[in-house]
Amino acid sequence: MAFLVFFFSVIFFLVGVTIPAVYSCPPSELAALLAFKAALHEPYLGIFNSWTGNDCCHNWYGVTCDPTTSRVADINLRGESEDPIFEKAGRSGFMTGTISPSICNLDQLTNIVIADWKGISGNIPTCITSIPELRILDLIGNRITGSIPSDIGRLNRLTVLNVADNLISGKIPASIVNLPSLMHLDLRNNRISGEIPSDFGKLKMLSRALLSRNQIYGPIPGSISSIYRLADLDLSENQISGEILESLGRMPVLSTLNLDSNRISGQIPPSLLGSSGLGILNLSRNSIEGYIPDAFGPKSYFTTLDLSYNSLRGQIPKSIMAAAYIGHLDLSHNHLCGRIPAGSPFNHLEASSFVSNDCLCGVPLRAC
């Protein structure tokens, strides 16, 4: 008898352990996902057709659970992808509706990607800042309005914040500088106004800061040049004013600096032109004046150097001939004068690189 009890206990134990070990999501998370789905409308691909039954951890399109806890860990819904579902439909994704605050009940989420659906509107739910493990928030390519939640700085694991190509307004929240893990910040092509926080340089992990095509005004904060890892700074097509800091040219890994189409004044710091790492520099369409510094050197290697549409005067500096490489050069629409240097960095350039100056001459323009 005792043996039989033991025997059945073992059987029950094995059954009890092995079957529920095929994890399924908790009912509260199931409800949160269904509420999230209910606020969206995806008419062409049927991505939500798989969101049925009680087990949101298995075969729900774009949902991934943590295998040990069975908690929803990722929502990954991209409207442009290689997934066969898109091939079958022969089109990219389109979705309307809003991002339901019920997403915040999924409090073990690490990644939220709801990208390139073109039609999702409404605000970013403010409660999103209460998801403690969130690492990636990618909402690029929708029609999201409202502002970035003011307490975004609570997300101390956040590495990627991408809300580019939306209709987001308001200011860059002051708390953003408290994101100690932030590596990629992409706010391009929105309606963001106000100034860049002066203590932006607190973002020590930042490698890409892409803020172009907004209505940001005020100066480039000096603290930016203390971001050791910053490789790509794009502030173009805003209303940034003030001067370019000399220290930007001494940033160790900065390779792209786009400040074009702003209201920047003052002169070009020599450090930018002699910098060894800077490969793309676009200062076009500002109010930059003075001479082009005679500061090129053998370390200068530019795939793009665009200084067009400013108020530069004087000659093209002799040292430019010492540059290791200049691929695309645009000095047009300034007040430059004198002979265009002849030699290797210039041989491939066309007249359009030099037109509309006061008195430049020599190949590829008219003879001097």
Ligand SMILES: *[C@@H]1O[C@H](CO)[C@@H](O)[C@H](O)[C@H]1NC(C)=O
């Ligand atoms: C530099 O910026 C200007 C103005 O925003 C833009 O028209 C131009 O194409 C850019 N230059 C390059 C080489 O990308």
